[in-house]
Amino acid sequence: xxxxxxxxxxxxxxxxxxxxxxxxxxxxxxxxxxxxxxxxxxxxxxxxxxxxxxxxxxxxxxxxxxxxxxxxxxxxxxxxxxxxxxxxxxxxxxxxxxxxxxxxxxxxxxxxxxxxxxxxxxxxxxxxxxxxxxxxxxxxxxxxxxxxxxxxxxxxxxxxxxxxxxxxxxxxxxxxxxxxxxxxxxxxxxxxxxxxxxxxxxxxxxx
Amino acid sequence: xxxxxxxxxxxxxxxxxxxxxxxxxxxxxxxxxxxxxxxxxxxxxxxxxxxxxxxxxxxxxxxxxxxxxxxxxxxxxxxxxxxxxxxxxxxxxxxxxxxxxxxxxxxxxxxxxxxxxxxxxxxxxxxxxxxxxxxxxxxxxxxxxxxxxxxxxxxxxxxxxxxxxxxxxxxxxxxxxxxxxxxxxxxxxxxxxxxxxxxxxxxxxxx
DNA sequence: TTAAATAATATACACATTGTTGATTAACAC
DNA sequence: GTGTTAATCAACAATGTGTATATTATTTAA
Numbered sequence: 001x002x003x004x005x006x007x008x009x010x011x012x013x014x015x016x017x018x019x020x021x022x023x024x025x026x027x028x029x030x031x032x033x034x035x036x037x038x039x040x041x042x043x044x045x046x047x048x049x050x051x052x053x054x055x056x057x058x059x060x061x062x063x064x065x066x067x068x069x070x071x072x073x074x075x076x077x078x079x080x081x082x083x084x085x086x087x088x089x090x091x092x093x094x095x096x097x098x099x100x101x102x103x104x105x106x107x108x109x110x111x112x113x114x115x116x117x118x119x120x121x122x123x124x125x126x127x128x129x130x131x132x133x134x135x136x137x138x139x140x141x142x143x144x145x146x147x148x149x150x151x152x153x154x155x156x157x158x159x160x161x162x163x164x165x166x167x168x169x170x171x172x173x174x175x176x177x178x179x180x181x182x183x184x185x186x187x188x189x190x191x192x193x194x195x196x197x198x199x200x201x202x203x204x205x206x207x
Numbered sequence: 208x209x210x211x212x213x214x215x216x217x218x219x220x221x222x223x224x225x226x227x228x229x230x231x232x233x234x235x236x237x238x239x240x241x242x243x244x245x246x247x248x249x250x251x252x253x254x255x256x257x258x259x260x261x262x263x264x265x266x267x268x269x270x271x272x273x274x275x276x277x278x279x280x281x282x283x284x285x286x287x288x289x290x291x292x293x294x295x296x297x298x299x300x301x302x303x304x305x306x307x308x309x310x311x312x313x314x315x316x317x318x319x320x321x322x323x324x325x326x327x328x329x330x331x332x333x334x335x336x337x338x339x340x341x342x343x344x345x346x347x348x349x350x351x352x353x354x355x356x357x358x359x360x361x362x363x364x365x366x367x368x369x370x371x372x373x374x375x376x377x378x379x380x381x382x383x384x385x386x387x388x389x390x391x392x393x394x395x396x397x398x399x400x401x402x403x404x405x406x407x408x409x410x411x412x413x414x
Numbered sequence: 415t416t417a418a419a420t421a422a423t424a425t426a427c428a429c430a431t432t433g434t435t436g437a438t439t440a441a442c443a444c
Numbered sequence: 445g446t447g448t449t450a451a452t453c454a455a456c457a458a459t460g461t462g463t464a465t466a467t468t469a470t471t472t473a474a
Contacts, residue, residue: 007442009450029331031238034431045452050433092404092411123330124236130374141409149408151401152394153386159378160371160394161403167337167370171363179360187359187367193411194358195402196368197299201356202348214471216421241460252423257462 014052016042021059022111029120030060063112064125068132070109074101075136092189095140099188103181106169114173117166126166134162161192221259223249228266229318236327237267270319271332275339277316281308282343299396302347306395310388313376321380324373333373341369368399 020041024033033056039046053059078098106113116125138158145154152160165188172184179187191199227248231240240263246253260266285305313320323332345365352361359367372395379391386394398406 007450009441013451035433036431046432047434047453048451051450055433119331119334121330123328123333124326126330126333127326141407144409144411146408146410151397151406151408154407155382156375156378156386156391156394157398157403157407159374160398163374163377164367164371164403167366167373168363170370171366175362179363184363187363190358191364191367192403195405196364196371196399198402199358200348200361200364201353201358202351203353214421216470220422242462243460253461254424254463255422258421262462 010052013042013044013048016044017049017052017059018063018112021063022115025115025120026118030056030122060122060125064116064128067109067113068128070105071102071132074098074105092193096182096185096189099185100181103169103172103184106173107177107181110173110177113169117170117173129169130162130166133165134158137161164191217259220249220251220255223251224256224259224266225270225319228270229322232322232327233325237263237329267329267332271323271335274316274320275335277312278309278339281305281312299400303389303392303396306392307388310376310379310391313380314384314388317380317384320376324377324380336376337369337373340372341365344368371398 017038020038021033024037024041028037035049035056036046038056038059039049053062075098078101116122117129142154168184168188172179224245227245228240231244231248235244242256242263243253245263245266246256260269282305285308323329324336349361375391375395379386404411
């Protein structure tokens with residue numbers, strides 16, 4: 001996907017711009033960042049920025065693209081290697097390896113993803129990520145929906161789960177990744193299966 | 208909270224600015240909006256804008272404040288009028304009236320909230336709203352947590368539920384509020400109690 | 415109805431940032 | 445080593461910002 005950039009100067013420049021971008025995102029958030037801010041902090045000429053990016057939005061998009069391509073690659077590889085014959089039922093634990101791989105990738109790119117998902121982040125990125133999650137859930141689970149057992153509308157359920165997953169990732173990054181990818185994956189599957197109330201240990205009358 | 212603004216001109220100006228703001232949020236998102244855009248679309252002099260707002264961020268904050276004050280008022284009033292003696296257990300359905308009232312308020316202010324929660328929205332607002340939800344959940348449910356029954360870390364569970372609620376509101380607004388506040392409240396409580404998997408009707412092996 | 419108060423306007427200002435250009439210098443790949 | 449090209453520097457018009465002042469129009473309250 002990334003054409004061979006033989007020239008080291010380009011790597012160096014782009015890396016320095018990205019580092020400045022992450023620092024400035026933490027400081028003031030995307031909106032407040034100016035190209036002058038970026039080139040000043042990256043210690044490069046302002047004109048150089050425009051040789052690589054159309055504007056700051058282009059910079060953001062190129063960074064996002066790398067993340068989504070990385071996620072897609074993991075998902076595709078996983079399902080390509082899976083030969084399960086899912087019919088009427090499936091075992092949720094079979095998906096744990098995929099979840100773990102995805103959280104490892106997120107951890108590897110945590111600096112960039114964290115600022116985009118943070119309070120001063122970019123809601124377009126959050127939306128895209130949520131949509132990616134929802135698309136994958138829909139693709140893998142829609143076949144198991146038994147219409148006569150559905151209690152809540154599927155689109156609302158999808159929005160519920162997708163947002164919950166996104167929120168968990170946000171919290172994990174916000175906490176400095178204080179748990180292992182395995183723990184996070186387990187939390188998600190347990191909550192999905194047993195439900196928020198039960199996993200909380202709360203005793204509640206069900207009306 | 209809002210001091211008496213006797214002069215009709217101020218009301219008129221502020222209303223026109225807010226209408227322009229909502230339109231421009233849909234068009235280009237908060238970041239791309241300029242004060243010149245706002246005053247042009249609102250058909251007022253640019254200098255007039257600065258008599259009411261420090262800058263576009265101030266405009267956003269004043270709008271947000273009204274929303275959060277409205278939500279807080281509903282919550283406070285509800286608990287002030289409640290005399291339940293919650294001890295070891297509680298009935299989730301008792302909270303439905305509160306949820307319904309909150310969704311009605313959100314519906315009444317849907318134009319403004321929708322653009323802030325949308326794809327071109329403001330992630331700071333989304334974060335604030337999520338935190339309000341989480342604070343209220345924590346305040347009302349932490350007493351029912353039985354430590355030895357907790358399966359997932361409370362902070363992660365809170366992030367999970369808070370994000371899920373936010374996501375459901377986003378989806379509801381995105382769908383043009385195609386369901387009643389009662390429906391939305393019921394979806395939330397059902398999913399919390401039975402869990403995403405069970406309410407979906409999906410048949411799954413629990414590993 | 416009128417007079418005082420004040421909101422809104424028109425206009426101008428210095429300043430910052432943008433995106434582009436052309437000429438020059440420096441680093442790179444082969 | 446040499447040709448290629450990335451990075452620098454300086455200058456440019458264009459756009460938006462935030463402020464100030466004088467003037468006009470609207471509103472409130474007497």
